[in-house]
Amino acid sequence: MKRMHFIVILSILISPFFISAQVTYKVVKSEKLQAERELKIQLPRNYNKNTGKKYPLVVVLDGDYLFEPVAGNIDYYSYWEDIPEAIVVGVNQIGSRESDTKVDFETLLPADEGALFxxxxxxxxxPLLEKNYRIAPFKMIIGQNRTANFMNYYLFKDKSIFDAYINLSPDYLKPVHSNLANQLxxxxxxxxxYIATGSNDIPALHETILATxxxxRTLENQKLFYYFDNIENATHYTLVGKAIPSALEQIFSVFRAYSAKDYExxxxxxxxxxxxxxKYKTIENQYGLAIxxxxxxxxxxxxxxxxxxxxxxxKELSKLAIKAHEKTMLGDYFEARYYETNGKPKKALRKYQVAFGKEEVAFINKDLILEKINTLKKDFGL
Incomplete structure (x- = not known):
């Protein structure tokens, strides 16, 4: 694989190094592992312009092959504002995946190289990422098979350092499978x-995942948001392409704009x-994002x-709109409609006139405002 590397020591401050939603390759030296680890990092498209904005963090295990589908989906869905923009970090594990996920079969906990990883x-x-990037409180981790099982051990800490877990065909070992429900x-x-399997997944995994x-699905905990997909005709490998966008859409369902279904x-x-x-209070409370x-x-x-x-x-809608989009016609148009529908044509006329001098937005343009102004003048002799 051809790429340029920059050696980054964990104790040394590094500066931001992105222009757009392009992948940068980094190598970090870990004191814990006494070895270097390759990272793939994608920052949001306008990261350098939006200097006061913080972004959720998505850590992708098996980054050597999982990073690209995750980063691509996040870039695509965030472009359409269906999910928030996010910082995506893939941890490459070629040659170390087995040792990284090593578990002691007596204690059934991460052991040796697994404990160090x-x-x-x-x-x-x-801590390195939080020191050098503008990271919001919301953090997600994604893994498949062995790494999906491994990342669940963070759930068994007093406080999970991750808020969201995307398990792609997880190979649940007995301690995780046995204790996961009680822990959640x-x-x-x-x-x-989130858990995903496929109807053509590896049979042993598929059976355990269905049992999990x-x-x-019977758990009652208002703080748990649980999602599951059993993707028809998907294998252990092809399920990834369908599971990632499904997981992102479900986990960030509150974030996206009102849909036709929401309108009903x-x-x-x-x-x-x-x-x-x-809706927007929930977005801030759940994801730590004030938008x-x-x-x-x-x-x-x-x-x-x-x-x-x-x-x-x-009336109240106009106040919100003026605060959020002050330079546009939006808030003044809403206030004018309030006065117009409440039998106050003079006040409505003044507000339409104020709106006329501002930026057009959505369906509200100068032609519409002029039509409203002329109608009021004609109907009420103003």
């Missing part, structure tokens, strides 16, 4: 847990603006207001 990830790699049932922090799912729910909702506010309310979500709420004739809600 476990400490490398948690005690060296994560009792865990006192929010955990997103049967136990996990909104039509049955009494407090529309409260629903919008709660502006999207224009498309404002438009969806406005559409529901019009259909249900809940025009009073426009």
């Amino acid at each position: 476990f400490e490398f990830l948690g005690m060296e790699l994560l 049932k009792a865990i006192d922090q929010k955990i997103w847990y 799912d049967k136990r996990l 729910i909104l039509l049955e909702t009494n407090a529309l603006v409260d629903h919008l506010i709660e 502006k309310i999207r224009v498309s979500d404002f438009v969806m709420i406005a559409k529901a207001i019009e259909v249900n004739e809940k025009y009073d809600e426009y």
